[in-house]
Amino acid sequence: MAVLPVRTLPDPILRRKTKRVSTVDKSIKKLVTDMRETLHADAGRVGLAAPQVGVSLRVTVICVPDGEDIILINPEIVRRKGQRLISEGCLSIPGYVGQLFRAESVTAKGLDLNGKPIRIKAEGLLSQALEHETDHLNGVLYIDRMESTDTLRKIEPEDTKI
Numbered sequence: 574m575a576v577l578p579v580r581t582l583p584d585p586i587l588r589r590k591t592k593r594v595s596t597v598d599k600s601i602k603k604l605v606t607d608m609r610e611t612l613h614a615d616a617g618r619v620g621l622a623a624p625q626v627g628v629s630l631r632v633t634v635i636c637v638p639d640g641e642d643i644i645l646i647n648p649e650i651v652r653r654k655g656q657r658l659i660s661e662g663c664l665s666i667p668g669y670v671g672q673l674f675r676a677e678s679v680t681a682k683g684l685d686l687n688g689k690p691i692r693i694k695a696e697g698l699l700s701q702a703l704e705h706e707t708d709h710l711n712g713v714l715y716i717d718r719m720e721s722t723d724t725l726r727k728i729e730p731e732d733t734k735i
């Protein structure tokens with residue numbers, strides 16, 4: 574188990590499209606263990622995608638406050654409903670948050686840590702995190718979804734970090 578350093582811009586791995594996981598084997602389980610430890614290393618962290626710890630694979634870990642860890646491998650957003658304007662930050666763009674539109678709710682599918690297909694219906698912060706982390710796997714960052722980066726502002730201590 575290890576807390577891994579979080580990659581930040583302009584690290585090129587954050588802009589690379591990641592590879593699908595073909596088998597959820599021991600190496601993937603170890604990666605997930607390390608990602609969970611890294612996620613919980615700092616209060617307020619909500620999610621982590623593998624490229625943020627230097628691994629170009631489609632693996633995400635999400636934990637909203639008072640929730641349990643959700644591990645989603647090869648995630649796909651299969652349904653988006655509604656639209657809302659939110660403030661969002663990213664561990665890989667430290668110190669800033671920006672405003673952008675996200676869905677009100679999403680349905681995501683993927684594999685769990687046993688390699689079994691799962692489907693998650695989510696709203697609120699979990700929905701936002703599912704979109705944010707899936708974007709990471711495609712080399713997309715929240716700043717790409719902002720209409721204008723003029724609304725980027727310095728982070729406040731109470732902001733959540735995705």
Ligand SMILES: [Zn+2]
Binds near residue numbers: 735
């Ligand atoms: Zn992020």
